[in-house]
Amino acid sequence: MLTARRFLATLLLLCGLAAVAVGVPSSWAKQSVLDTDRYTEAVAPLIEEPAVRATITDALVTAVESQLSVPDALAGPLRRVVAGVVGSDAFVPAWETAVRSSHEHAVAALRDEGKGLALDDGTLRVELAPLVEALVPRLEAAGIPGASALKRVNGTIELVSSPELATAARAASAVDRWGTDLLVAGTVLLLAAVLVSPRRGTTLVVGGLGLLVVSAVHLALFRRLTADAGADASSTRETAGLVIAALGDGAEGLVLATAVAGGVAVVLGLGVLLVSRRAVS
Template sequence: MLRTAFATLFVLLGCLLAGPAVAAFVLVEEITDQESYLDAVAPLADDPEVRTAVADQLSAAVDGSVPEAARQLVDQSITSFVESDRFRPTWVELNREAHPQVLGLLRDDGGGLAVEGDAVVLDLGVVATDLKARFVADGVPLADRIPEIDAQVELMSGPAVRQAVPSFELLEQLSIWLPVAAIGLIVLGLVLSARRGTTLVVTGFGLVVVMLLMVLARWFLRSELAARSPSPELAGPFYDALTSTLSVVLWVVCAIGGVFVIVGGIIAQRASRRAR
């Protein structure tokens, strides 16, 4: 009985660590590696909400520099550009430049973060320059006289990010050791247990409960981040993109926990029959 009690304690500790272990392992790889980051956010170029937000910001920045009679044509040109195939590579380059800002904000590295108002900023100035040439080609009146356009979108604020991910640096440091510790404790508990079927059931239930709590936490933090960010229509999709892999892994581990419950129940039933 004492062996089984210690075994149960070990697997429960392993299950508790499994939640932050999965989050650390997946998020650190997804966010710190630039190519993984770009692969995650590149599909946002096809998101209607993202396109609308970028088009609105560009229109707001450009409209003040063109005659009022030409603004409708300018807005049409901007919308046409944002909805074209040319927007996707431009979007990727914008996020390539923003990636160091994201890391600096998560790591609370103020020295390496050149942003305004403690926020990640997408600089749309390059896009605006390309649009100026497009306006000239589209025949927008006085387009060649449009001055240099300063267009920026504040994506995520520092306080909102730090509330969603309070200690990213700690996650980075533990991204390897947490999974090893969680797996090690669960395996140790299963090996030590005198009733492995029952312990396997406990492990499965523990994993299911912890993973479901992580899913709920992801959903709650998403709503909080979007509500507290200066551009919620962009912050929400960004959060979804960067945590989509985490969501999949959480459900996979949850399913593994369900398998453990079923297999453990079968083993425990057979052991009970042998005992009788």
């Protein structure tokens, strides 16, 4: 009987740790990549970063030049006007609207709910229309010929392309329906292992140590992901690093919660073992 309980406790413990190990990154991907409110909250403030502004400025200048015949003499003034608009407070609402709308369409594409913007290829695109709408009055004031025609421009601009974003998007798509449930299942399995085990103190210690190991591995992986995304010195790669870092804030919170749970389990397990030994002696 004891042997069967030990075997069952060990099996539940291993399954619980495996579920948590998969559930933490899955839950992060689902909440940060697919939740439009959290995504917008994380990405929209990046407009304050010089690297992001530079990337958006380059993309908008390219978009304008592809639609209009801008004389060489106005190329410099065009870039200065665009950079001034992107760096202004008035641009922030347009940027937030573009980020939110683009994400909604990207999620629809990942879920096959309609034709949206591809995200699973690692390319983060932002809709052009809200940004151009904020840009047109300043272009007209600067004397850029044909600027009013830009009001009818649709499409997207590529903010960043990164294999790390592709990894996060594919993971989010794969766990869209059951990502968060894995954490719940893992917690239930670990608690069941403790209840079934004939040596609850030992099971608590081993389970807690397992959670600490899982947390350490996850933290190392998330930090490696952020470092790789921003390894290149170019503004585009720096932007990728900033986006991954912003989305990764929620990941570190989940990792910390897992580590705290592991630490508590170890302390409780040691306490149970100490009480048991004193009772025996």
